[in-house]
Amino acid sequence: MYYLIYAVVPSGKVGDVIRATESAGSYGGTVIHGKGIGRTPKRFLRFEVEPMRDIVMIIVQEAKYKDVSQAIYSHLDMAEEGTGIVFAEVLDQVEGLVSQSKR
Incomplete structure (x- = not known):
């Protein structure tokens, strides 16, 4: 059985996520760039600044x-x-995944 772990982090923290996963013996992942909408945007000189987020899977x-x-x-x-935030879901089927040991 496999799990898909999602780490939703502020933009610029992807490297920290990857280092953390490698320290636990997992290598590789996929990054999606996004914009958080869960909180009211902050204002800066009359402009609203939305927090940018990266999703590492x-x-x-x-x-x-x-x-x-x-x-x-x-x-x-x-x-x-x-x-x-970090959360996970169970994957029923995974095909084509390469070994998770470091090459």
Whole structure:
């Protein structure tokens, strides 16, 4: 069984997420750039500034799921407000995934 871990983090923190996943034995991922809309935008000189977000998606084997998600959570200090969120979902079927061991 595999899990798809999502890490939604402020723009510029993708490298931190990747380092955290590597420290837990997972390598690779996919990044999607987005814009957060959950909070009222901040104002700067009469302009609204929307927080930019990056979504890092990592597929991991069940045995690595907790280690990888916890590594992301603690490495990015996600207990602090505004630092991001990490969550996962179970994948029923995965095809074409290369081994997760570092080459």
